[in-house]
Amino acid sequence: DTAVSQTPKYLVTQMGNDKSIKCEQNLGHDTMYWYKQDSKKFLKIMFSYNNKELIINETVPNRFSPKSPDKAHLNLHINSLELGDSAVYFCASSHAAGTGGNYEQYFGPGTRLTVT
Amino acid sequence: AQSVTQLDSHVSVSEGTPVLLRCNYSSSYSPSLFWYVQHPNKGLQLLLKYTSAATLVKGINGFEAEFKKSETSFHLTKPSAHMSDAAEYFCVVSKRGKLIFGQGTELSVKP
Numbered sequence: 001d002t003a004v005s006q007t008p009k010y011l012v013t014q015m016g017n018d019k020s021i022k023c024e025q026n027l028g029h030d031t032m033y034w035y036k037q038d039s040k041k042f043l044k045i046m047f048s049y050n051n052k053e054l055i056i057n058e059t060v061p062n063r064f065s066p067k068s069p070d071k072a073h074l075n076l077h078i079n080s081l082e083l084g085d086s087a088v089y090f091c092a093s094s095h096a097a098g099t100g101g102n103y104e105q106y107f108g109p110g111t112r113l114t115v116t
Numbered sequence: 117a118q119s120v121t122q123l124d125s126h127v128s129v130s131e132g133t134p135v136l137l138r139c140n141y142s143s144s145y146s147p148s149l150f151w152y153v154q155h156p157n158k159g160l161q162l163l164l165k166y167t168s169a170a171t172l173v174k175g176i177n178g179f180e181a182e183f184k185k186s187e188t189s190f191h192l193t194k195p196s197a198h199m200s201d202a203a204e205y206f207c208v209v210s211k212r213g214k215l216i217f218g219q220g221t222e223l224s225v226k227p
Binding site: 004031033035040041042043044045048055056090092094103104105106107108109110 | 206
């Protein structure tokens with residue numbers, strides 16, 4: 001199936017731990033994103049990569065570090081997890097947005113992170 | 117600055133009756149606007165998008181939205197609600213590839 005996939009679907013961990021979430025898309029898109037959805041369902045962009053290059057970096061703590069080994073993958077690594085990091089994290093992809101185009105984005109199923 | 121405001125946090129309709137989910141936008145130029153739907157514990161699915169080609173946009177599952185520049189609105193409608201339409205709906209504006217989400221409207225459908 002062509003899609004955006006994320007692993008794991010659920011992640012429960014303790015404060016202070018380091019964890020990673022993986023994202024892969026096989027849609028042939030050039031741009032990938034990470035969004036955070038809080039407990040009130042509000043969605044906000046965190047990062048965007050275009051062809052492995054960081055193009056959007058919102059005001060996110062530097063404990064969060066995205067890594068894009070190739071344009072089909074965008075992983076999110078989080079150091080020293082805090083209670084407030086508990087949320088659902090969504091990966092998305094689209095055609096190239098770096099030129100100012102506003103293409104629709106396709107979302108993965110989400111990763112529910114719970115920090116205890 | 118680009119932004120969207122969804123005027124209702126929760127809308128409840130009976131099955132078979134029309135659906136109206138309201139969205140106003142703020143943009144300094146002609147915006148790209150989207151509606152996404154999120155079913156419980158699922159990812160987001162694109163319902164429809166407006167990119168200035170036509171003011172009335174048809175989407176999936178019988179939904180449509182009308183872009184009204186004079187009212188800065190992009191309301192989502194459906195003539196007849198189904199139980200399966202119960203979900204969270206997001207109005208979204210795009211700014212240089214970055215999606216800016218509204219607060220969401222939870223749609224409940226009563227039998």
